[in-house]
Amino acid sequence: MGEQGQAGVTLLGSTGSIGDNTLDVIGRHPGRFRVFALTANTQVDKLAEQCVRFQPRFAVMADSEAAMRLQEQLQATAPDVQVLAGTDGLVRVAAMDGVDVVMAGIVGAAGLLPSLAAARAGKRILLANKEALVMSGALFMQAVQENGATLLPVDSEHNAIMQCLPDDYAPGPAPRAVSKITLTASGGPFRTLALDQLDAVTPEQACAHPNWVMGRKISVDSATMMNKGLEVIEAGWLFGLPIEQISVVLHPQSVIHSLVEYHDGSVLAQMGNPDMRVPISHALGHPERIVSGAEPLDLLAVATLQFEAPDDERYPCLALATAAWQTGGTAPALLNAANEVAVQAFLDERIAFTAIPAVIRHVMEQCSVHAADTLEMILADDAAARTTACECIESGRAVTT
Numbered sequence: 001m002g003e004q005g006q007a008g009v010t011l012l013g014s015t016g017s018i019g020d021n022t023l024d025v026i027g028r029h030p031g032r033f034r035v036f037a038l039t040a041n042t043q044v045d046k047l048a049e050q051c052v053r054f055q056p057r058f059a060v061m062a063d064s065e066a067a068m069r070l071q072e073q074l075q076a077t078a079p080d081v082q083v084l085a086g087t088d089g090l091v092r093v094a095a096m097d098g099v100d101v102v103m104a105g106i107v108g109a110a111g112l113l114p115s116l117a118a119a120r121a122g123k124r125i126l127l128a129n130k131e132a133l134v135m136s137g138a139l140f141m142q143a144v145q146e147n148g149a150t151l152l153p154v155d156s157e158h159n160a161i162m163q164c165l166p167d168d169y170a171p172g173p174a175p176r177a178v179s180k181i182t183l184t185a186s187g188g189p190f191r192t193l194a195l196d197q198l199d200a201v202t203p204e205q206a207c208a209h210p211n212w213v214m215g216r217k218i219s220v221d222s223a224t225m226m227n228k229g230l231e232v233i234e235a236g237w238l239f240g241l242p243i244e245q246i247s248v249v250l251h252p253q254s255v256i257h258s259l260v261e262y263h264d265g266s267v268l269a270q271m272g273n274p275d276m277r278v279p280i281s282h283a284l285g286h287p288e289r290i291v292s293g294a295e296p297l298d299l300l301a302v303a304t305l306q307f308e309a310p311d312d313e314r315y316p317c318l319a320l321a322t323a324a325w326q327t328g329g330t331a332p333a334l335l336n337a338a339n340e341v342a343v344q345a346f347l348d349e350r351i352a353f354t355a356i357p358a359v360i361r362h363v364m365e366q367c368s369v370h371a372a373d374t375l376e377m378i379l380a381d382d383a384a385a386r387t388t389a390c391e392c393i394e395s396g397r398a399v400t401t
Contacts, residue, residue: 018105037093159279160257160270171240229321337385338363
């Protein structure tokens with residue numbers, strides 16, 4: 001524990017939606033948490049503002065030029081903040097002695113190395129970066145176990161499952177009372193849109209999530225349901241269950257965040273308003289419950305809860321993710337890399353929305369799958385998938401599903 005009994009927190013990705021919500025919760029508990037380090041990709045001005053308010057010991061930008069700009073801004077307002085740059089800086093602030101808690105909130109593969117560094121340093125990791133487990137599940141879980149780290153999920157669905165499981169639940173081969181877990185999904189903004197109109201949707205429409213306030217990349221993933229596919233893989237690693245015991249159901253209201261079914265027929269569900277401060281506060285305070293700032297759930301206002309089966313034709317990315325999980329090895333890393341490239345191309349208006357799964361399918365067909373037993377192999381296949389995805393987009397082959 002850090003200074004005066006406060007837990008030192010490194011926040012990886014402090015300028016994104018996870019970062020904003022985490023700092024909101026931390027700000028409500030000044031005597032309990034102390035911000036040790038803040039990191040950002042490109043938003044220099046926003047990170048500077050956060051540094052002035054929370055006065056961390058370290059701040060990290062993705063590249064040296066941005067770090068220099070941040071250093072200049074902080075000279076007058078937060079001169080004691082030490083500015084670092086690049087992946088080395090991220091890894092360093094994730095593993096330092098003064099850090100008790102690491103919020104892994106960097107989007108995509110960029111969050112893998114610092115999250116893994118936190119695991120190897122035996123930190124308490126609040127995992128919002130699902131890609132760390134998608135890409136390197138076995139290696140990551142091994143690092144957690146061998147180094148005495150604590151891994152707490154922050155994704156609303158996995159956090160909900162954690163809340164519905166017995167306190168002594170542990171993944172493993174022994175018989176357990178859990179028969180199935182169900183991840184809920186809103187279905188995104190195009191759940192009821194005519195299929196023949198999906199080809200023409202815009203990035204702005206895809207990012208307009210009906211319930212959650214999220215970043216652009218994860219909003220598109222929600223619209224394609226790749227986000228849910230990645231969460232299925234993450235759930236497999238977190239809770240030690242095979243694909244046959246993990247299901248997905250559409251729940252447009254986003255009030256029930258996930259469910260756990262037991263062998264006796266009981267089903268436990270975690271409910272709450274769609275506010276990321278709820279799972280964040282749960283993970284930060286665990287095993288205690290601390291104030292999140294979220295509005296209480298009004299069941300009378302909700303009135304109706306709907307459930308639907310996902311449509312494979314509308315959401316082909318869900319099946320692609322399931323297939324990658326079943327293939328194993330580096331297949332999930334290939335899937336994730338292809339998706340990141342395709343989503344960015346869609347956001348840049350270089351491909352149509354319906355071309356996203358086409359790019360992913362092409363990569364999965366063209367790239368070789370290897371055993372995911374070393375970090376070097378995982379990163380090599382990640383790079384190969386990105387190259388193949390870029391070539392597919394540039395050649396014009398990524399036209400439709």
